[in-house]
Amino acid sequence: MMKINVEKCAKILKEQDDILILMHAHPDGDTLGCGFGLCRALLKMGKRARAICADEIQKKYDYLYKDIDMPEFEEKFIVSVDVATESLLGALEEKYAGKIDLCIDHHGTNACYSEYLLLNADAAAAAETVLKVIKALRVKIDKHIADCLYTGLTTDTGCFRYASTTSNTYRAAAELIDLGAENGRINRVMFETKTWSYAALERLAIESMEFFGNDRICLITITQDMYAKTGTSEDETEAIPPLTRQIEGVEIGLTLREKEDGTCKCSVRTYESVDASKLAAAFDGGGHKQAAACKFSCGVEEAKRLLVEESLRLLS
Amino acid sequence: MMKINVEKCAKILKEQDDILILMHAHPDGDTLGCGFGLCRALLKMGKRARAICADEIQKKYDYLYKDIDMPEFEEKFIVSVDVATESLLGALEEKYAGKIDLCIDHHGTNACYSEYLLLNADAAAAAETVLKVIKALRVKIDKHIADCLYTGLTTDTGCFRYASTTSNTYRAAAELIDLGAENGRINRVMFETKTWSYAALERLAIESMEFFGNDRICLITITQDMYAKTGTSEDETEAIPPLTRQIEGVEIGLTLREKEDGTCKCSVRTYESVDASKLAAAFDGGGHKQAAACKFSCGVEEAKRLLVEESLRLLS
Numbered sequence: 001m002m003k004i005n006v007e008k009c010a011k012i013l014k015e016q017d018d019i020l021i022l023m024h025a026h027p028d029g030d031t032l033g034c035g036f037g038l039c040r041a042l043l044k045m046g047k048r049a050r051a052i053c054a055d056e057i058q059k060k061y062d063y064l065y066k067d068i069d070m071p072e073f074e075e076k077f078i079v080s081v082d083v084a085t086e087s088l089l090g091a092l093e094e095k096y097a098g099k100i101d102l103c104i105d106h107h108g109t110n111a112c113y114s115e116y117l118l119l120n121a122d123a124a125a126a127a128e129t130v131l132k133v134i135k136a137l138r139v140k141i142d143k144h145i146a147d148c149l150y151t152g153l154t155t156d157t158g159c160f161r162y163a164s165t166t167s168n169t170y171r172a173a174a175e176l177i178d179l180g181a182e183n184g185r186i187n188r189v190m191f192e193t194k195t196w197s198y199a200a201l202e203r204l205a206i207e208s209m210e211f212f213g214n215d216r217i218c219l220i221t222i223t224q225d226m227y228a229k230t231g232t233s234e235d236e237t238e239a240i241p242p243l244t245r246q247i248e249g250v251e252i253g254l255t256l257r258e259k260e261d262g263t264c265k266c267s268v269r270t271y272e273s274v275d276a277s278k279l280a281a282a283f284d285g286g287g288h289k290q291a292a293a294c295k296f297s298c299g300v301e302e303a304k305r306l307l308v309e310e311s312l313r314l315l316s
Numbered sequence: 317m318m319k320i321n322v323e324k325c326a327k328i329l330k331e332q333d334d335i336l337i338l339m340h341a342h343p344d345g346d347t348l349g350c351g352f353g354l355c356r357a358l359l360k361m362g363k364r365a366r367a368i369c370a371d372e373i374q375k376k377y378d379y380l381y382k383d384i385d386m387p388e389f390e391e392k393f394i395v396s397v398d399v400a401t402e403s404l405l406g407a408l409e410e411k412y413a414g415k416i417d418l419c420i421d422h423h424g425t426n427a428c429y430s431e432y433l434l435l436n437a438d439a440a441a442a443a444e445t446v447l448k449v450i451k452a453l454r455v456k457i458d459k460h461i462a463d464c465l466y467t468g469l470t471t472d473t474g475c476f477r478y479a480s481t482t483s484n485t486y487r488a489a490a491e492l493i494d495l496g497a498e499n500g501r502i503n504r505v506m507f508e509t510k511t512w513s514y515a516a517l518e519r520l521a522i523e524s525m526e527f528f529g530n531d532r533i534c535l536i537t538i539t540q541d542m543y544a545k546t547g548t549s550e551d552e553t554e555a556i557p558p559l560t561r562q563i564e565g566v567e568i569g570l571t572l573r574e575k576e577d578g579t580c581k582c583s584v585r586t587y588e589s590v591d592a593s594k595l596a597a598a599f600d601g602g603g604h605k606q607a608a609a610c611k612f613s614c615g616v617e618e619a620k621r622l623l624v625e626e627s628l629r630l631l632s
Contacts, residue, residue: 160476160489161507163500167490173476174486184479188587191477194562203522246510271504 001112006129009118010136012102013042013079020075022100023053024083025090028238029155029190032057034081034104034130036065037148041139048073054090058235060189064148077101082126082152084286085111104129109277109286124164127152128172143180150181151190158242159191162290163272198239200230205240211250212308213315218244219254219308221300234259241267241291252279252311256300264303265295274314282310317428322445325434326452328418329358329395336391338416339369340399341406344554345471345506348373350397350420350446352381353464357455364389370406374551376505380464393417398442398468400602401427420445425593425602440480443468444488459496466497467506474558475507478606479588514555516546521556527566533627534560535570537616550575557583557607568595568627572616580619581611590630598626 004012013019019042023035035051042049050070057065078100083089084107086097103114106129108121120129127149134141134149141149153173157165160173177183194202204226210219220240227233234257244253253269266283269291270276276292283306285294296303320328329335335358339351351367358365366386373381394416399405400423402413419430422445424437436445443465450457450465457465469489473481476489493499510518520542526535536556543549550573560569569585582599585607586592592608599622601610612619 160486160499161503163504165499167493170476170486170490170493174483174490177483177486183476183481187477188479192558192562193564195564199563206519242508246508247515248509248511 001114002116004116004118006118006132006136009102009104009116009133012116013133013137014045016077016101017047018073018076019047019049020078021049021051022078022080022083022089022092022096023051024080024088025054025092026235027053027055027057027061028082029061030125030127030152031082032061032064033148033150033152033155034126036068037127037145037152038079038081038104038130038134039065039070040068040145040148041134041137041141043068043070044139044142045137050075052092054092056235061151064151067144079104080114081130082106084109086113104133107288109288122166122168124162124166124169125153125156127156128169131172131176141176141179143182146176146179146181147186150176150183151186154183154187155190159187164288164290194239195236197231198236201226201232201236202240202243204230205255206243209244209247211247213252213312215247215249216251216315217254217308217311218247218250218252219256219304220244221256221258221304223258223300224260241269245269245271251315252276254307254311256303256307258300262299263295263297264300265293266303266307268292268294274311279307279310279314283307317430318432320432320434322434322448322452325418325420325432325449328432329449329453330361332393332417333363334389334392335363335365336394337365337367338394338396338399338405338408338412339367340396340404341370341408342551343369343371343373343377344398345377346441346443346468347398348377348380349464349466349468349471350442352384353443353461353468354395354397354420354446354450355381355386356384356461356464357450357453357457359384359386360455360458361453366391368408370408372551377467380467383460395420396430397446398422400425402429420449423604425604438482438484440478440482440485441468441472443472444485447488447492457492457495459498462492462495462497463502466492466499467502470499470503471506475503480604480606510555511552513547514552517542517548517552518556518559520546521571522559525560525563527563528624529568529628529631531563531565532567532631533570533624534563534566534568535572535620535624536560537572537574537620539574539616540576557585561585561587567631568592570623570627572619572623574616578615579611579613580616581609582619582623584608584610590627595623595626595630599623 023031039051100114102116106123241255255267268276280292280294283294339347355367395418416430418432422439557571571583584592596608596610599610
């Protein structure tokens, strides 16, 4: 593994063709924005490129890629974007693990699995770094690329809200808006619009809130039963974890999601006082300082007990 | 009334002393950020200045002004910030109407009531313009001024979310962060933290939602009874109106707030398809294209009937 800078990254990409871009499973706006943004740039350079991920892409992200004509080819060079560990590739892990040539990422916890690694752990979104790469490739950024990268910025920062957002993030956003990114429309789709079914799920989620440790821990539990009642699925729950840390005094927000097989996983949200990735690491998970995740092979009640116990230990 | 530009505005302020700054009643982050930001800048220039408003300032805004030592003096020059009409001065209107020398504002509906008017209707927040004025005054912007102006930007744009946010808004934010504005902390206080009592009120507000016109109109009603039940007051309701337009398909979001005397007022939120200020104007109110307000001398049920009728007319 060799750590490289933006210029070296652009130089390597210039020399390659038939480039496959891998995005992480349960794709979010940052991995998708980076993947399709970079793919569009490479296509504009006359290269063959394709961006893929293991899971279905939510309909709201349609505009990132529906108009791209991605060719079929046998990949000669494999790039991952916003993928901290190969296990996050989900169903694509088996096929591509150990074969990734270049990784562009912003997770401090990156597992250094690729031959070349362009890592900027200070970036609030991987899209900040992909923007720099595309500029170094000297590709003229059009409205579509700008929309992709802006989507990455805004989704990974909770619309420029999180403490991870720096002046560089704001400057990148300004640049992309001047290049045509439709910030108003994108933020409306990403943050404002709730489907009727999601609004119903959110209400149940808020009703499920439990508090521990003198109200410093807030826990939401989403069960299979709730999905059934509201006609929703796990794919629609990404806006739930931030709700846990919105109540005054809460330092650790936990969102437990029951899976179909009765096991569960947990999203962890914290403020400065607690390192979320540390709490997740206690259960073999990982992530950022204020947002992390982990899985359990037990049911929600047992997971709840373990999580609260570990959370209380971290708060003491 | 004379419309002036930023340079002229700075020139006028340089020549004046004993400057009273007026902020609007029910003060929000933009009027407060502008008022105290400008006041700090004038004090740094060695002038006497004071910023005031008619109503109590919410505790969460403490950091904008608690450390300022504002002198007493007889005002020789009166400036209003983010005040579209003199009636928005509330209890200060009687004393100062007709006496305002300079107004710095961003409302297209500004009533042109001041001797000099610096109006930038393209700015998402008045703080964008006040930042330019302070720079033109050649005052070194410190962390406190930066916090004030950043607060104006972020509160008037729903944390850089609304369609009114331009690349200039993002650039101003980047500049202020580099000057020390604590974006993470400010956004946490403004947007993330819900008090227990507010969380209870929000739940009741969501339960009160009614839909009209094939679900294109969403109406929330907040009654005095709800305040009593949750231990909240009208001052804590500013985050409620945005909830009305979050459900898919809603084009007009109405939030009716019952006052102590049984009359009520309404906050209007819309998307591009409807001009909120037009709807408000039908009831002698005003505001922006996507956020406006109006008052009623009747109770909530009658106001509801009138509002829904007028909304249906605008949608047809």
